[in-house]
Amino acid sequence: DQQVKQNSPSLSVQEGRISILNCDYTNSMFDYFLWYKKYPAEGPTFLISISSIKDKNEDGRFTVFLNKSAKHLSLHIVPSQPGDSAVYFCAASGLGTYKYIFGTGTRLKVLA
C-alpha cells in the first residue's frame, strides 16, 4: 500500500532549465509535505516543506506546489544546476503524527 508515489524514477534536464519533480499521495489525512535530496552514500537532506494550508512555498531556486484536490505536489527547481543532480524524495505526514511516509524517489540528472 504505497501512500506516496513518485511515478518517474528518473529525469534528465539541461543546465539552466526548469526541473519539475512530481509526487502523488492517496491519504487525504496527510497535511504536511516535504522534499528531501539525497546524494550517493549520504543520508537524505531536507530541502523544502509545505503545509496543507498553503498551495505554494518558495525558497530560492526551489518551489513546492500543492494541489490538495488532486492530491499532488511538485517541486520546481529553476534554474537547474549540475549540483542538483541527486535523488529527490517526497514525504508526507498527517495530523500530528511523527511519522513520515516517503515516496520511492526520482533521480534527477542535470546535464551541463
Add this chain to the structure above:
Amino acid sequence: DTAVSQTPKYLVTQMGNDKSIKCEQNLGHDTMYWYKQDSKKFLKIMFSYNNKELIINETVPNRFSPKSPDKAHLNLHINSLELGDSAVYFCASGSGVRETQYFGPGTRLLVL
C-alpha cells in the same frame, strides 16, 4: 561536528549473527528514528523514540530491537540476521511533529 552520526558505516556479516548499529545526534532533538531503505529504494520508518519512549513501532520482526539510553542516542540491535535484512539503515532525529527530520549518513548492512 556531525549532527547525526551512525556507526559503523558498512557492516558485512554472516547469516545468523547478531549485530548493532549505533546512532547519536548532537542537535538537542527529543525524537529519533530508524528507517530502512531496501533494494527497491523504499525508505520506510521502523521505529521512533521520543524522550527515550517508543512512539512508533512499525511491523518489524522481533529480531529488531531499538534501545535509547538517552535522548541523544538510539541504537538498533538485530538478532539472527537474515539475507533479507541487507539494506541501508538510516537514523534520523527531529524536534517534534511537523519538524524537519535530519538524517545520518546511513549504515550499509550486507548479510551473506
